[in-house]
Amino acid sequence: MNCQKLKDWFDERYDTSALKKFAGEKLVPSHRHDLWYYTGGIIVFLFSIQFITGMMLAFYYVPHADFAHKSIIEIVTKLNMGWFFRSLHHWGSQLTIFFLFVHLFAVLLLKSYRKPRELLWFSGFILLGIAVFFGLSGYLLLWDERAFAAVRVATGGSGALPIVGPFIKAFLRGGIDVTGETLTRFYAFHVSILPLATVFLMVLHVLLVQVHGMSVPLSLQERNLPQTPFFPNVVYKDMAVWLVVLGVTVTIATLFPPEIGQKADPLAPTPENIKPEWYFLFLFQTLKLFPGEILGLNGETIAILLISAGILALFILPLLDRKSRLGEKSTLFTLIGIVYLLYFLIMTLIGYLS
Amino acid sequence: MKLDYSLVTRRTFLNTLFGGWLLAFLSGSIIALLRFAFPTLGKEPDFVVLKADDFMNIPPNSTKPFAWGGKVGLFFRKDERTRVALKGVCTHMDCNVAYKPEERKFYCPCHKGWFDENGKNIKGPPPKPLEIFEFTVEGDKLIVARKGVKVELPKA
Numbered sequence: 001m002n003c004q005k006l007k008d009w010f011d012e013r014y015d016t017s018a019l020k021k022f023a024g025e026k027l028v029p030s031h032r033h034d035l036w037y038y039t040g041g042i043i044v045f046l047f048s049i050q051f052i053t054g055m056m057l058a059f060y061y062v063p064h065a066d067f068a069h070k071s072i073i074e075i076v077t078k079l080n081m082g083w084f085f086r087s088l089h090h091w092g093s094q095l096t097i098f099f100l101f102v103h104l105f106a107v108l109l110l111k112s113y114r115k116p117r118e119l120l121w122f123s124g125f126i127l128l129g130i131a132v133f134f135g136l137s138g139y140l141l142l143w144d145e146r147a148f149a150a151v152r153v154a155t156g157g158s159g160a161l162p163i164v165g166p167f168i169k170a171f172l173r174g175g176i177d178v179t180g181e182t183l184t185r186f187y188a189f190h191v192s193i194l195p196l197a198t199v200f201l202m203v204l205h206v207l208l209v210q211v212h213g214m215s216v217p218l219s220l221q222e223r224n225l226p227q228t229p230f231f232p233n234v235v236y237k238d239m240a241v242w243l244v245v246l247g248v249t250v251t252i253a254t255l256f257p258p259e260i261g262q263k264a265d266p267l268a269p270t271p272e273n274i275k276p277e278w279y280f281l282f283l284f285q286t287l288k289l290f291p292g293e294i295l296g297l298n299g300e301t302i303a304i305l306l307i308s309a310g311i312l313a314l315f316i317l318p319l320l321d322r323k324s325r326l327g328e329k330s331t332l333f334t335l336i337g338i339v340y341l342l343y344f345l346i347m348t349l350i351g352y353l354s
Numbered sequence: 355m356k357l358d359y360s361l362v363t364r365r366t367f368l369n370t371l372f373g374g375w376l377l378a379f380l381s382g383s384i385i386a387l388l389r390f391a392f393p394t395l396g397k398e399p400d401f402v403v404l405k406a407d408d409f410m411n412i413p414p415n416s417t418k419p420f421a422w423g424g425k426v427g428l429f430f431r432k433d434e435r436t437r438v439a440l441k442g443v444c445t446h447m448d449c450n451v452a453y454k455p456e457e458r459k460f461y462c463p464c465h466k467g468w469f470d471e472n473g474k475n476i477k478g479p480p481p482k483p484l485e486i487f488e489f490t491v492e493g494d495k496l497i498v499a500r501k502g503v504k505v506e507l508p509k510a
Binding site: 147152153156157167170171173174175177178179181257266267268269270271272273274284287288290292298299300 | 396411419421464
């Protein structure tokens with residue numbers, strides 16, 4: 001198919017030569033760590049699956065405490081392919097967050113955050129935070145017992161922060177308790193506020209990558225690396241990877257549709273053996289380490305403060321790592337990165353097994 | 355009056371005027387939006403009135419839940435004679451606790467917190483004991499109240 005007339009029509013009105021030139025000249029360095037470049041593209045692909053399946057689910061979901069649980073059961077039992085799209089949305093979110101963590105740790109250990117790419121790190125970090133909040137808010141929409149307890153704990157935890165805590169807690173809950181008010185609030189976050197923020201930040205993030213080009217690890221930057229054209233070589237490779245990711249997601253979604261628990265009841269005891277989603281396990285496990293009281297202070301507050309400090313330190317890491325900013329080897333920060341990675345992996349594993 | 359010299363150019367003046375207007379407008383809007391987004395908070399009740407028959411004669415060593423505002427209260431019959439009303443919400447992170455009759459303890463599964471039969475935190479992360487309420491029986495009414503609250507029922 002060759003729509004020459006359409007092309008001419010467009011070209012007579014818009015000058016796209018600069019864009020074409022940029023696309024034609026865009027090169028991607030090839031080296032032994034270039035596998036990690038694909039994680040970014042995978043996340044964009046998975047996010048688009050989330051957007052499409054989410055829009056479809058929104059046709060039928062009812063964001064009200066009395067009907068939410070029932071409407072999801074109807075989606076998975078009565079609608080054509082409803083079970084599949086809900087399952088795909090569920091597993092898509094799991095994989096998105098998984099690849100976001102892989103992407104984060106790859107960038108961290110290869111030090112791609114170093115000057116001049118600090119804004120990429122910041123925007124990516126915020127996107128990870130948004131994705132986790134996406135997960136939590138989407139999870140509550142189920143309105144089952146486990147979701148109810150999970151959101152109580154997560155919002156209650158933010159309440160332990162000094163001074164601002166109670167405000168954040170009340171803001172998230174829409175009142176003093178997790179109620180139907182919380183459900184509508186989280187629905188608004190999940191389907192309107194977070195998606196818009198995601199699109200904005202993701203466009204910014206990808207544009208910044210175009211401005212800076214791909215980052216090359218410190219150890220390789222002196223060398224003359226072979227370059228591969230982005231169009232069409234890398235695009236084809238990207239698409240091949242996406243096809244594999246799509247296949248894996250669809251397979252998991254078909255074989256393991258997520259369960260729906262009993263409808264949330266504020267007066268029922270919390271179900272036994274309750275566990276948060278896997279990406280909260282490292283926080284969950286950290287909280288369990290702290291006793292109720294440390295030297296007369298509230299252990300929970302100390303735990304939340306330490307966790308917040310740890311996350312904040314990771315967020316501003318590009319500003320702290322002076323050596324790699326100057327293009328020198330920065331062993332200390334490699335170690336810090338490994339410590340973060342190991343802490344995350346080990347705590348998640350302990351949380352999973354215990 | 356025409357000035358020969360001015361410290362402020364026309365451009366600076368206009369920029370300040372429009373910038374100030376924009377700033378005032380935006381800050382006003384943002385404050386209004388935030389105040390709208392922030393919920394009007396209800397509060398926990400000072401007391402609730404229940405039917406005495408439903409609660410006073412539950413079997414010993416068992417609990418029965420009641421609604422304490424949006425949270426759960428537990429009416430606990432420790433033995434034949436002792437009855438306690440308490441808030442069934444863990445003091446660590448607000449999960450609902452469950453009573454384990456065989457161990458005579460309250461348990462919170464969220465972070466494995468334990469409270470003894472008097473509501474005292476004995477194991478795990480909870481920082482404080484469970485909140486104990488006072489209760490009185492008036493005729494067929496069971497009145498559960500926060501400690502130190504004077505209950506005045508409307509005359510009916």
